[in-house]
Amino acid sequence: FVIHFSGDIKASEVKSLAKEVDSILAVAEKQDEVLLRLESPGGVVNGYGLAAAQLARIKEAGIHLVVSVDQVAASGGYMMASVADQIIASPFAIVGSIGVVAQLPNINRFLSDKGVDVELHTAGKYKRTLTMLGKNTEEGREKFQEELEVIHRLFKEHIAFYRPTLDIESVATGEYWYGKSALSLNLVDHLITGDAYLLDKYKTHDYQIFSVEYKVKKSKIASLYRSAMQYLVRNGLS
Template structure:
């Protein structure tokens, strides 16, 4: 029978507790090898250590080989077989998330076309213009983009929709409202009643223009009117280019009035009547896809705090209500 140690190899390299016949007898070599007496590193131990060190490298290489993109000479370019969807809802205070979604879908080679579902009364001037410019880029890159208007797609929401290759609206959709508005409250009469004064120290004649603590001067009103007129002309010019309409013809209806979807089609602001499914079916046929083609949305993760402070605030504070009324493209004043 083979050698069997009387006690397990414990206590490190010295094993002072082992009997002499184990450490110095005829079976000493095997005992020393098994128990690593004297710190001797055996060949088997070297192989074991090397294998343990090499294992992560081998596994990493295998994972890399499985995740590598196949050679373009073997696998053809990914086919565009999906439709992208972007939902633009509520007042447009920020454009960042919507622009990000549109860019991601535009760069995605698997996306054959994009549909924007609009349910908004408009919003800030700059965010509306940023979205307009991003939609225009789809034209330059020849990727079809259509707009489906829901219950409301007015002012800034119409602005961003105008470059689409086709705009769909329901007969009862409220749209148009091509205009700009700047409004602010006046508290000075209330302050007078309660005896509250507000001291203002400024450098620059118009630095506190629009303050609610005093009435606006005639000169200040003229200045703001010029600013709004310039913004209104930008609105008209961009829509006329996007819709291939004469600016003068558009100007005659660009006085802030709203139109039903049916009337908007008659005057050339929208192209076809129909809901989301009609618009989606048209786009699929236009790009050569069947009704089985998938529709995807790009999602960008937001922090809960930002959601509460921006888009989600209307849901979380019930008494505020949602500002759905079409009142022109809001001009949100910036401060430095």
């Protein structure tokens, strides 16, 4: 079974991924295999954590899971990939970035210069650590950094659990590597493109290959409305 995941910062495809996993688990048998063709630079930890948990369901069912990375599986993308029994990658795929980053602008000085006061009221000492509008404190910065370190520790524990032979401290620096270097670091298991892997399975293992994709069917009324609006815009009538 072949599924695809093209990740954005919100891991928006996680709902479709869940449905695809449901469909596969409903019919797959122990001797079957799932290939996830993954492309993602990462994003929010909760979204990619959920995506990784969906993939873990495949392994828990005793079905072999392979993740193919042709271009990039970084940060949250690698969090997903690490769940696999085997990670394959093209020679110049970008892999790794096991780290956590967060940033936000602060325009408090600009507002103060314009005579604008910002009041921030919270219930709970650390309900808000850093703010874009108010004045940030060293205590708030320290707490924010502490929260990032907690997420990083959980990230490392996740990777170490699924890839116990990996020297996690040497690769959990936030750096990324290209395929050949990633192989030497045990971040991936084999250098081959997803296309070549599928072709090899088809030729040498007598496999039946099924592409699984979940799509929401749009109503005819919505399609007609969209077509009508496009016609009006093209003809300058709207």
